[in-house]
Amino acid sequence: MQKYASILNAFKIDALNEMQIASIDANQKADNVILLSNTGSGKTLGFLIPILEQLDKTTPGTQALVIAPSRELAMQIEKVWKTMTTGFKVTCCYGGHLRETEENNLLEAPALIIGTPGRLGDHIRRENIKPAGIKLLVLDEFDKSLELGFQDEIEFIIESLPGLKKRILTSATEAVDIPGFVGIEEPVRLNFLTEEKSEALAIKYVESEDKDKLDTLFRLVCFLGNRSTIIFCNHREAVERTNSFLKDSGLTSVFYHGAMEQRDRDAALCKFRNGTSNILVTTDLAARGLDIPNIRYIVHYHLPHTADTYTHRNGRTARMDASGTAILIIGPDEKMPSYVEENPELITLEDKYELPEKPKWTTFYISAGKKDKVNKVDIVGFLTNKGQLKKEDVGLIEVKDFFSFVAVRKSKAAHTLSLIKNEKIKNKKVNIDVAK
Known part of the structure; x- marks a missing residue:
């Protein structure tokens, strides 16, 4: 630990944690490492120290690349690197930052580049980044990058790195599928995930006096306000009927199911992602794998048939340390499903609510x-x-x-x-x- 004394001193910490030590050790021995760890657990140091140990002061040009799903995370990683006072130049590239500034910073190639997929891909296409010497790649919070739809851009970046020899992938979920283009073969897998993150998900319910739950749903959505909400139905006809009712009632909503033309499906998801609509009415097609960030509410208009479906629907919210709420609408002939292990909180609705503010x-x-x-x-x-x-x-x-x-x-x-x-x-x- 003595060799890291200056880093510990810079961060005013007494010692590296178990995860960081395990990552350093694994990266000294293996070319491919998968690090599973909760956000906020210190994994940034867990991969930046291995990067530092791989960099060669006598080698010119860029040697390592870190891809992060958001500019906030990219800037945070850059800040940690600079706090380490490594002596190696770093440049951070992300959307919303002046490209001209980044181009000037890239003229004298930094040893480490940190950035978001879109901006890094743009610089590679413009030949501002010289990728030939990059031997080490970190994909930080890779699960979120996939969720946000960066797969094509990341694939392009990796294909542009002919000398790549070492890969470090971090994720906050064990379930993420790693596409073949990443090139991780026989990785060392370090799992330091805990169950604490699930506490960000609140479970609530509302009772519907009518078997047809549409009026209850309308009042619930007005009660929740103009926050990002997915409403799950069990079949396509109900999706379209529910969406039509909400629109006719003055709400802005879109719908999504498997029988739609691909362009219409793309349009619906895009409108939901970009804030044209805060409400998505859908089947369980949207319960897995869609890149829809920052969902605040999940509404089970129809109760899920299985515990697995319930889990996957709820998995659309309370992601990456964000909080979220799942709400079940219980009809007069329905009981709380046995797979709901929590003690849900009852939401009591008033008879009338004002319509939420329209999207901008x-x-x-x-x-x-x-x-x-x-x-x-x-x-x-x-x-x-x-x-x-x-x-x-x-x-x-x-x-x-x-x-x-x-x-x-x-x-x-x-x-x-x-x-x-x-x-x-x-x-x-x-x-x-x-x-x-």
């Missing part, structure tokens, strides 16, 4: 995508130049193979649409309209 975003559909060589930068430039929008008026952009969706501030949408309807993107005539 709308979604544009653009008939051009990756196959047309259109990317997010092109769309932002198009909307700010031709559509006279400020950057803060452009929200989440999702570029698919043949079309794209972009969130635009609702107050500016009509004027912008009138300006861009007949304009071209990359000299290509495209159809642009409010997404259906």
Whole structure:
């Protein structure tokens, strides 16, 4: 431990914890390490010390890359590295940061680069990052990167690293499937997860006097306000009926199930992710694997048939140390399912509530995508130049193979649409309209 004395002193700690010591030891012996540990457990030091031990002061250029799912996490990792006072240059790259500043920082290649998938991929494409010398890759909070839909970008980055020899992957969940493109073979697996995170999930219930629970659902959604909410139904017909009822009642909602056309499914999920709608009505198709972050409420409109379904539905919220609430609607002929082990809290609803505030975003559909060589930068430039929008008026952009969706501030949408309807993107005539 004496060799890490300066690091311990910098962080004012007496010793490394068990997880950090295990990670350092594993990384000294193995090329592929999977570190499972709760957020806030000190895993950043658990992979930064192994990076430091791998860096060579006599080797020019970038030697290590850390990919994080959010700019906040990327900045936090950079702060920890700088506190370590390693003597090695570091650069942090993330969306919302001036690209010109990052380009200047990358001119003299840093030994370590930390960043978010989109911005790192952009720099590699622009040849601002020279990837040939990168031998070590860390994918931090990889489960969240998959949840947020960064798989394509991460795959591109990894394919751009011809000299990659060592991989460290961290995750806050044991269940994450690691795609083959990551290239982790025969990894050492360190599991320091605890059950504490589940305490962030609250279980509540509401009683419906009517067998048809729609009125109860409407009052519940108004009671909850305009927070991100997924409503689960057991079959497709109920999804569409419930969504129609909520919309007819003045709420903004979208629906999602397996019988929809792919473009309609993409549009619904995009509207939910980008804040055009705070309510998603869905079947259990959305209970697993969808990249939908920051869900506040799960509503079981229909009670799940199995404990497994109940668990997976609830797994959409209270993720990554965020709090969340699952609410069961119990009809007059229903009982609390036996698989609900907690002691749920009863929500008592009033007869009338005001409608929640409407979302401030709308979604544009653009008939051009990756196959047309259109990317997010092109769309932002198009909307700010031709559509006279400020950057803060452009929200989440999702570029698919043949079309794209972009969130635009609702107050500016009509004027912008009138300006861009007949304009071209990359000299290509495209159809642009409010997404259906």
